[in-house]
Amino acid sequence: MPIKKLLITSCLIVGMAVPGLAQITVSGTVTDATDGQTLPGVNVVVKGNPTMGTATNRNGFYSISVPSAEDTLIFSFVGYLSREVPIQGRANIDVSLSRNVQQLEDVVVIGYGTQEIEDNTGAVTAVSAADFNEGAITSVGELFRGKAAGIIVTSNSGAPGSGATIRIRGGSSLSASNAPLYVVDGVPLSGGTIDGMRNPLNTINPSDIASISILKDASATAIYGSRASNGVIIITTKEGSAGQPFSITYTGKASYQTVVNHLDVLSANELRTVIENKFGENGAQYLGNASTDWQDRIYQNAFSQDHNISASGSIDKLKLPYRVSFGFAGNSGILRTSQMNRLTGSIALNPTFFNDQLKVDINLRGMQVKNQFANKGAIGSAVRFDPTQPVMVDTTGAPFGGYYTWVNASGQRIPIAPANPVALLEQTDDQSTVYRSIGNVKFDYAMPFVPNLSATLNLGYDYSKVGNGLYLVPESAAFADNGSTATGTRREYDQTKENELLDFYLNYSKELSSIESTLDFTGGYSWEHHYSRGSAYATNFDRADTTVVYQDTDYETEYYLVSFFGRVNYAFKDKYLLTATLRQDGTSRFSPESRWGLFPSAAFAWKIHQEPFMQGIEGLTQLKLRLGYGVTGQQRIGQGDYPYLGLYTYSEPTAQYQFGDEFVTTLRPEGYNANLKWEETTTYNIGLDYGILNDRIYGSIDAYYRETTDLLNVIPVPAGTNFTNRVLSNVGTLEVKGLEFNIVGRLISSKNTYWEVGLNASHNVNKITKLTTVTDPDYVGVETGGIAGGTGNSIQIHSVGYPRNSFYVYEQVYDANGNPIEGLYVDRNDDGIINESDKYRYKDPAADLTLGISSRFEYRNWDASFSGRAKIGNYVYNNVASDNAYFGDLLYSQFTRNALTSITETSFYNAQYHSDYYIENASFFRMDNITVGYTFNNLLEGTRSLRVSATVQNVFVITEYSGLDPEVFGGIDNNIYPRPRTFVLGLSLNL
C-alpha cells in the first residue's frame, strides 16, 4: 500500500518536526488548482531541512515557522505535483497545487496487491475519482464510460437505478456470461442478478469510490483464474488516512430528467385515414373519437435528488484513521410510476497496531433500496394502442377500473389486443425493498522474524436480501396477467444471497542490489462460498374467498471456489520487468474429474526510456513495451450450481398431472452433462506506454489476440440419450482480435489555465472458428436473439466463420424507387425457391470502432468538461419497426391497432420480420456529459470550499439510425426504457 505508507511516513516526519527554532512564520492556504478546493493534509516542509515541516489543517490552512525568509517551502501531497515556493520574505503564501494526472494513479490496485504503475506489466487502466464522469450517476459503470479504451459501457435503460452492461474487450464467451468480475476492496462479487433490483452494482455509492482498476489482459487477470476471462474491475473505496484532520464533505445533486423524443406513430387522424382507406367500414367501426397520444400519457419529466455526506479523519491516539459516509438518492423515472430510493452508508476504519506492524482495514457498507417498478409493457403498448380511443371510459361503474379496454361481444377482454398503456402502469404495483451489505476485514502483518515478509488475511462477505418483493395486479385489471383474466395476481417473493470469502497470502519482497534486481513474491490461498435461496408465491389477487396458486417455488443453492495462487515480480536494473502468475481453481460446479483448472500467465515489460541510449531524448518520460500471455477461465455458465449431477426437480402446482381425483406433483429428471468444465481463454497482448514532452502527452497502445476454447455451446444431443434435447457442452472456439489506442494531451498547463483532452479508440473483431465436435459444413449454427413478433422467431445466429450474434436474414429486393417489395427476397442459393436456405449472415451488433473523447478545461475557479463516445459499424435490428409497421396488423377481429409512421414507407401488409431491411447501421456519436463548475474558496467562515456545478447528461446523439436510440446492447431494438436527457445541479461543500 505505498500510498498509505507514504502518508504514514510523511506524517511521521511531520510529527518529528521541531518547531521553536524558527525565526519567522509563514502562513497561507493550499488549494487544488483544478477546482479551487482547499486541501487538508498537505505536507509543507522547508527545503533542505525536511524535519522542519507541518501539514495544512482541515481548512487547507498552514502556518510554519522557518529559519530564514530566504528559505524555500516544498508543498507536497499525494496525487499532486509538488511545488517549491521561495518565501522571498513574504509572511502569507497561498499555493495552489496541480493534480498530477498521471502520477495520481501512480499506484495501481491489482489482484491481491498493488503495484507502482510504472512497474506494471499488464494491460491495466486505472481511473481515479478525479476522472470520474460527473452528474446524476447511480451505477459504477457510468463513472468511467468513454474514459478507457476497450471498455464498452452501455446503460441498460433509462429506468431509475438501472445498471449498465460492461464489456471489456468485447467479452470472450458465447452462451456463458460475458460480464467482468467485480472485486470490491478485495471481495469478488458474485455474478448474477438480485431479484427485485435493477442493478446489483447499485450497492456501491459512486461517491464512496476512490479508484477503479480495469484489468484487461490475461497477464493481469489470470490471478483471478476461472472467473477472469472477461476482465476484472477492481473497485477501491475511500478511507481515512493517518494524521488527516477531521473533515466533512457534502455533495448534493438535483436532477431533472426529460424525455428526449417519442417514436413516430400515426396520430388519431392519420390512423383513421389509413384504416378507412384500407379496410373501409370493416375497420372504421372499431375506431373511437378520442385523440390520445399514448406515449405522452406514459412518460413524464422527472425530478431526482442525491445527497451524500462523509466525514473522515484520524484519531491519532488510537492510530485510527476513519471515514464514514451516508447517502440518499431518490430517483423518479421518466416512465410514470417508476421510482427508486436508495440509502447507503459506509464505514472505513484503518487502525494499525504493534508499531504499525499490523495494519487492519475494516470496510463495512450497507444499502437499502426501495424500488417501485413500472410495468414496462406500457412502452410497447403505447406504440400499438389505438390513438382514437380514450384513456378512460366516461361511464361510472365501467369495468376494468374505468380504463378503456378492448372487449368482445360479451364484454370480455380480448387477450391478444394491446393493453391500455396507462392501465398497465396504474394497475400494476410492483415493488421491492432490497438490503445489501458488503464488508471486509483485512489484516496486513509485517512478519517480525523474517524481514520483508508480510502476511495478509482478508475476510469478506457480501449479503443481500430482498425484503418484501411484491407484485400486485387487481382483479379489475384491464390487461391479462399471469395468463389469467379476472383473477389478478398477488405475488410475493424473497431472495437471500450470502457470500463469504477468505483470502490468505504471503508477500515477500527483496532488493538484491548485488545483482541489481528486485524480487517480489506473492502466494496464497482463497476460499469462497456463494449461497443463495429464494422463494416466490403467486396466486389470484384476492385470497379471501379462493386461492388459486400460480406459482409456489423455492430454491436453495450454493457453490464453493477454492484457489491457490502465486505471483512473482522480478525487475532487473529497473528496466526489465517480469511477472508470472499461476492460479489453480477448484469449483464445486464441476465433477471431481474436471473441477480443477490451472491458469498461468507471464508478462514482460521493458522500460526503454531507462536505457542509456534513450537518455538524450528531450522530454521523454516514458516508453515501456509490454508483452503478456495468459490463460483464464469462465465458470459462470448459467447452468446452476450442479450442472454435472443428475438431478430431479419437482413441478409447480401449475404443472401437475391428474391421477384419478388427485393432481400429482411431478418429478422430472434434468438433462445434464457430466463432463462439463470451464471455458478457457488464451490471451496474447502487446502494448506500449508512452509519455513525451514531459508528460504533456502520454498514453498507450495495445494489440491483443484472444482465443477461447472449450466454448460452452448448447448443442443438440443424440435423441434418447439425455433428459433434454439440447445440452450445454464444451465444443466451440472463438477468436477475438483487437487494437486499443489511448492518448491524453495536456494542451495548456499554466498558472490560471489548464486544458486536458483525452482520446481513446478501440477496434475489436470476433469470429467463431468452431461450434461442433465434428466439423459439419451443413451446420448453419445456433440461432439466437429472440425477437418480438410471432412466436419463437429469432434474428441472430452463431455460425462458424462469422462474428457471434450475426444477423441471419433474407436479402430484401427493392423496386425501382428503392422501396422494399413485400415478401420478395433474393434467391441466394439459386434453387428457385425462397426458403430458410436463402438466409444469410448480414452484419452484427458489435462496433468495429469505439471512440471516447473527454476534455477538461479550467480557468481560475471555473472548470468545464465534457465526455462523449462514438461507435462505428455497429448494426441494430429495428424490431420496433418490424413489429409495428405493417397494415395487416392494424385491424384484427374486433379491435384496431396503431403503427409507426414508417408504415407508409414500406407499405408492407404482412410482417417481414426476417428482412435485412430492418438491419440498420446504428453508428452514433453521443455527447454523454457536459459540466460547468465554479469553486468558491473560503466563501463562508468555517468552510473550506464550495463548488457548484451544472451538468447535462445525454446531451445529444448524432446517428442515422431510424429508431429511438441507436445504443442497443445486443443489437435488437425492442422498446427499451428510453434514456432521459438529464439536467443536474450539483453542490459540493467541504467543511
Next chain:
Amino acid sequence: MFTNKNRILSIALIAVVAAFITSCVQSLNTEPLDDDVLTSASVYETPEDYRQVLAKLYAGFAATGQRGPAGDADIQGIDEGFSSYIRQYFTAQVIPTDEAVIAWSDPGLPAFNTQSWGAANDFVMGMYSRIYYEIALTNEFIRNAKGKDSEVIQGYLAEARFLRALSYWHALDLYGGGIPFVTEEDGVGAYLPEPADAATIFSFIESELKAIESQLPAPQQNEYGRADRAAAWTLLAKLYLNAEVYLGEDGAHYTEAITYAKKVIDQGGYTLESNYADLFLADNHTANGIIFPITFDGVHTKTYGGTNFIIHAAIGGSMDATNFGVDGGWAGLRVTPEFVAKFDLANDSRAMFYTNGQTLEIDDIKEFTNGYAVTKWKNITSTGEPGKVPAFADTDFPMFRLADVYLMYAEAILQGGQGGSKAEALQLVNDIRERAYGGASGNITMAELTLEFIMDERARELYWEGHRRTDLIRFGKFIDDYKWAWKGGTQEGSATHKRYKLYPIPASEINSNPNLTQNPGY
C-alpha cells in the same frame, strides 16, 4: 520489534489458515441444498417417489415443463408452448391433411399447410425431440423400477412401458424405421444410439405391450388418467391396423387388429357416450368411451399446448370466445372445403362448423375468415358452465376412444382380417352413425360399408383428434389420389412427393448422431 506476542499471533494465524485450507478443499464436494431438487441417487426410495416420477411420464404428454404454463421447459430450441406433445402431434397429424389449415407464420409452421417441410423445420425437430424426451424419461424410470419388490412399483413399471410403447409408435408412424432405438439398457450421457429398422421397432412395441398386458389393471380399473389394459389393447390394434404401412405389403396384421379391437369391445365395458359433443368438453373426464386420455386442467395442468391450443387456435373472426369458455381466440385453425364436403351438414351432428363471416373457400391461408371454423373443442362443461379459468382449458384429449376402436374393427374386417364378423362391423358403424344423426336416419347398409366409407367416416368421427395423417397414408390418399386446398402449395391442391409420407429426421439429430441416415428424399 520481535515480541512473543507477534510470534504467537503469527503462528496462530498460519495454523488457523492452514487448517482452514485443508478442510475447505473438501467443501468442493457439494450436494444440492434445495429440498425441491433431488439427485438420481435419492429420488427412488418410496413408492410415492416412483408415483411422482410416473406422473411426469404422463405429464410429458400434457405439460411442457415443470412450471405451468411456461417458464421451465422440458425441451429447448422451440417456443415452450409449441413444444407440447399434443400440440406437436396435432400439428404433425392434422394440419398436413384436409382437416385443417393454420393461419400463423411462425417459423416452420406454414410448411405443414402445404406438405413442404424440410429437415431443418422447427416443428419436425419439436415433435421428434418431444417423442424422444418421453422415451428417455420412460427408460430412466424403467431402469430404476426394474426388479423392485414392491407390487405397486411393478404396476407403475408396466404403465411406463405402455407410455414408452406409445411414443415409439408415434416415432415409427411419423419418422419411420431408421430411428434411434434406446431402451433402459442404454445409459444416460455421451453415446450414439444405433438406429433400428421398422420391423425391430414394430416387434419391440408389440412385445412390450403383450408383456405388460396382464400387469396392467383391467379396463377402467386404474385411476382416471392412467393407462389400463384396454389402452394397451387399443395401441396394439392401431399398430396392427397400420402394419402394412410400417412393414410393407407382407406385413399385414389385420387379424391381430381384430383380436385386440374385440378385446376392447368385449372386455372393456365401454359404451359410446350418448352425446358426441360431450367428448370434447371441459368435463369430458366424465364422458363415456374414452379409453386413454391425456388430461388437462386450467389450474393444475396449464399449458399453451394441448387442448388449450386447439380451442384457442380455432377461435377467430366473429366467434365469441365466451361460448368456448376461454378468454379469446388465437385465430389460427380452420378446415378445408374438401373436408366440409364429407358431411351431411344438415343432419350430422358432428359437423360442428362456424360459418358466420367465414368463407368455405380458402383464398388466403393467413386470413382466419377463409375456411369454416370448427366448434368441436370447448372449455365449457356439458351443463354449459365455463371451465375453471378462461385462459387455460380443462378439456382432456382423448388419445384413444371407443368409436375409433369400432371403426378399426370394421376396417380390419373389410381388409380381410379374421376373428370377427362383417355384421358386427356394420352394427358398430351404425352405432356411431346413430349417435351422430340422433337416430337411424344416417345408418348405412352392408353394401355401403366399404373401405372408402370407413376412411370418410373416420374423418367425420375423429377429426381434429390426431388420426387423419395416419389414416390417409394407410388408405394411400396422403400424397396423391386425393387433393385438398393448399396441399402442395396450390389452392386447388396438388400431389406431393412421396417423401412426405414420413417426416425427415431433424437435421440437428443427423448432425449429432452420425449413425443415422436421413429418410429417403430429404
